[in-house]
Amino acid sequence: MTKHRHVVALNTGGGDCPGLNAVIRAIVKRARIYHDWKIIGIEDSFDGLINDKMRVRELTRSSVAGALTRGGTLLGSTNRGNPFNVGGQDLSERVADRLRALGCEGLIALGGDGSMTICHELSQKTGLKVIGVPKTIDNDLKGTDITFGFNSAVEFATMAVDRLHTTAESHDRIMVVEVMGRDAGYIALHAGVAGGADAILIPEIPFDLHLVAGKILERQQMGRYFSIVVVAEGAHAAGGGQLHDNLSGAKKRLGGIGRYVAEQLHEITGIDARDTVLGHLQRGGVPTAFDRILASRLGNHAVDLVERGDWNRLVVMRNDTVDSIPLADAVGGTRSVALDHDLVATARGLGISFGDEV
């Protein structure tokens, strides 16, 4: 019987994100071509280890053929159970036991903040060794400059804004585009600048829609009868308290922040306003070259860490260099758009309103 130098498990958790398969491919190719690992893919996030019937399968070079251009994940669904709470039960020991029974030295986990928290706790409680690879469309993970999937989302969102431009112009309308970003406004900021928006509303800058409306009316006086507003899911009105409650109620009633902003802007300006929610369209599809490269670099570094025995770390990008930080430092909290970043200044320079006083 062959004895592999390393036996490593691999899973993907959290929401769909372009580039997941490129990370898996980079790990499998490198580890199989050069390092004689056995790689065990866990199906459906942790479910393949949690459920009564275990679902795992060996990943070989042929498993990842054609993976670069495929959206989604080779490893089933990303959106499944938390081993610490399976219908109220803590099955974390089962996960660790089964990985040990499979001969696994540790787990490489691709996931977002939630998955990394689970991994960290697994490692604390059961001694399971973990390498994390950060994954979020929103680009808001602490410890890393950029996450794969974000570029693909921004390119799609920008293309959507491009499309809405011609319609806004042909119909003299305010077009409100709601993009992802519950806690951070990265997608809105990037797609707004790239798409030539007139206003960008992000969680980091509470908005006053009267200021946005002022900008729109100013455009109208210059003979530009349409406007584009890009709004992050998590954007909210300045003022808080009462106002915040109103907004929550309105969002609930209307189905989202995009519709709320459109309705309010219509009320203030009298101009026809429509909203478009990009939603899941931002998560799917073929990853951009940028994300495939980023994902491949992260995957390659995960192999480095295992080869060095450097476990319980999160692979990160800093100043265009791949690196790692302790997993413990990565969990909890998100990263926000830095308001002194030159892209914010650039947006203002382009005349884009953030709905705040300047």
Added chain:
Amino acid sequence: MTKHRHVVALNTGGGDCPGLNAVIRAIVKRARIYHDWKIIGIEDSFDGLINDKMRVRELTRSSVAGALTRGGTLLGSTNRGNPFNVGGQDLSERVADRLRALGCEGLIALGGDGSMTICHELSQKTGLKVIGVPKTIDNDLKGTDITFGFNSAVEFATMAVDRLHTTAESHDRIMVVEVMGRDAGYIALHAGVAGGADAILIPEIPFDLHLVAGKILERQQMGRYFSIVVVAEGAHAAGGGQLHDNLSGAKKRLGGIGRYVAEQLHEITGIDARDTVLGHLQRGGVPTAFDRILASRLGNHAVDLVERGDWNRLVVMRNDTVDSIPLADAVGGTRSVALDHDLVATARGLGISFGDEV
């Protein structure tokens, strides 16, 4: 002073539609290179002739440079006033008088059912000579096999379904995609077949969501935990009467048929369901090659008709041949998906449910 062989006005009306500029370009290029026309573009549909201050401008070859790849319309907004009802006033004579004063022999109008009705009435009432070029994303105009803009909308909607596929698969979800089509299901049918949908709901086939749910549960038993449903705006439940009222209420409450379908399917199947509304994204953007070619052919034929003095006709496509019909035959009513067309049979052959008993 030069005397032009023809002086012709040109306007665009109705919703935004990829290919409008390609029609304008084909008319202007042909008429300027070969026929010494003077072409007068009317700004903002009929508004350039209705409003107190007339807004028209001559269109020359340089006006249409770069027009092929531009969405929207060169002629301002498409979405403006009806000369027969300007705040309650009938200004149709003003329109005709002003065109006469400009020396125009007639008007080439690019527009949908509404615009064609206005043109026909203008022609009846004021003697204005008109050539119509049919324009609708929805492909539902009577008298023509296909309209420009439809192909662009289908390609975009299909790409959207492709993107949602990976997310549906990664999250074990039902994804409902609402596409345009108030009266006819062409976009839904085409994008649904091209995108590999599991169910397609169109106005021509009233649906029973229990049958759709049955299809989804059958997939689940085969280990396919996600499903894609493409639904046209105008789709509605079988049964009518009470059911129809419930649906109207629900759509109003929820914001659209897509959300209604998602909510109902979730309720019946217990599977997580989300909706995405493509909305205006389908109208904008760079036209496909297919639509640029179709639009150019229609524009070229409009020039033929004027050269022959064959006014008051609508340019149409029949059996891949450009032709024309009397404008009077074109107005009123829409064209629906023929339920005996082989594409419907093909969809059923692929296992796609229309939500009906088969």
Added chain:
Amino acid sequence: MTKHRHVVALNTGGGDCPGLNAVIRAIVKRARIYHDWKIIGIEDSFDGLINDKMRVRELTRSSVAGALTRGGTLLGSTNRGNPFNVGGQDLSERVADRLRALGCEGLIALGGDGSMTICHELSQKTGLKVIGVPKTIDNDLKGTDITFGFNSAVEFATMAVDRLHTTAESHDRIMVVEVMGRDAGYIALHAGVAGGADAILIPEIPFDLHLVAGKILERQQMGRYFSIVVVAEGAHAAGGGQLHDNLSGAKKRLGGIGRYVAEQLHEITGIDARDTVLGHLQRGGVPTAFDRILASRLGNHAVDLVERGDWNRLVVMRNDTVDSIPLADAVGGTRSVALDHDLVATARGLGISFGDEV
């Protein structure tokens, strides 16, 4: 042992073409969901039956999961041996015998003119029953109005012309784009009109480059310092004889008609000229929605024919209706661009030169 109602073989031959997998998918889904066929896929065109070691595999619904968006073919390579001439040997009987041994009632063959000729001969010589589904990027098969893959090729070629436009303009250059079309100019004509070319050179209209150069110099005098020329592989100079020999020699020396045209136009006009050969880029990639739909309709009809026992026919599209013709009528010769088609007139109306006297 289950007895299937039909056992049918399936193969793909000739060059790569977007939509092949959509045809296979439509056949497999329909035949498996509704008709209880057993479908045997032959690997690598006829090679899976010719080579000593037979390579065939059953195709089921899971074989075609995800097939809609995949370029290439599920069935290995398309570009392999002719059973009538395997290193000089006629192995056609082996092919028929093996299919019989597999219990196959007949073969559904996806292929171009060459494959259809082989199939027709197989049927004549060995009694093998065949249904052909026509496949060519070039759109030049007799008997059908349109072939799948063509639309995808035109959309890509048009996008390429769009890209070259900005560079031609920024560099004051003549850009020559060589597209596919050895015998027919369909891709060149469509992509040329859609891309806004200044000249289109196709096999159906022998060219005189002095006439093209005249058009380019005329543009220059109007202040348009760049030009785009789209040329089909099979385009050739008017005059024939001596001229033809020179052209052949030049093409051989230079590597293709595109470079020849660029070099000649530079020589005549003095303007910098560059060529781009799209080549295989036109064959690959994800099929357009248009081609996926067309391919699905053809596949669905192939199943109809087998169900009816209507063998030895070619599935075709006529006036947007799927139909079939005897295989014997389909082989030999190609279909050319009809010079009286309104698209040719449209191109001339747009001021596009075909390099001929008008």
Added chain:
Amino acid sequence: MTKHRHVVALNTGGGDCPGLNAVIRAIVKRARIYHDWKIIGIEDSFDGLINDKMRVRELTRSSVAGALTRGGTLLGSTNRGNPFNVGGQDLSERVADRLRALGCEGLIALGGDGSMTICHELSQKTGLKVIGVPKTIDNDLKGTDITFGFNSAVEFATMAVDRLHTTAESHDRIMVVEVMGRDAGYIALHAGVAGGADAILIPEIPFDLHLVAGKILERQQMGRYFSIVVVAEGAHAAGGGQLHDNLSGAKKRLGGIGRYVAEQLHEITGIDARDTVLGHLQRGGVPTAFDRILASRLGNHAVDLVERGDWNRLVVMRNDTVDSIPLADAVGGTRSVALDHDLVATARGLGISFGDEV
């Protein structure tokens, strides 16, 4: 008469590059909205100042409407004369005099290494004040981490490799893709990794095609009958001297490095090999969101520098922060791919051959 706070000239030089218009737009919008500049655009690189008839025009906010999505440059052709050598004559003083006569305080020049050298010399000789904004598809300018246009080129080249993949696979072929990069292999490296190439040949790593062929034959033994090789224009064989001369001769005879590599690999392996030259397709088209953002940031910073009176500097990106360096430090020499960068290691980890011994 209004007195502007600054009067600044603007031109674009060197090859076409996606993002040029986004830089111009960012400068014009910021400078017009906030700083009351007068901006004078020079037509056709320096030609608008060199030629007897001066061609300049004021750039206002309406000049840049719609500029974000337009390839090429608003300012005519990029590819024109050098003021130091106009048919042998030095007209650099004319350039400076005319700018002074126009009241210009200085020039913002968008260009590559060549343009920056001209600008630096103009500044040295005539005292003209200059701000440079670096522009090159190739990403090989010294002093900056990244240049706009590069991302757009990589995304296109990767999409091309994706397309060729299906064709390579369907035809059992070696596909060689020649991409830009005379001095540096950035595009080849990025598109090769993102596209899943089997070999990448770049100027920084002289190649031995026998090593590449070995990799291809090894794949063949694993049942993968096709291979993709991405080669930069400037790649060359190891060994130099005699070998280099042979290569130069062969490239000249064959028309490029791509064809040479294809021919050699065919000769060594016996496998059918084809080349595709992406050429100008990489330069044109709509810029990606990434490049629009990068270009906007650079343009915004150029305005900062003028506002601060910080002339004779080049705007650069370092560690995702916009900054500037003395123009003198930027000219001469190019930046190469760092062979110790983790992307090179990642490529090797993926099993990609650079044609060198490892």
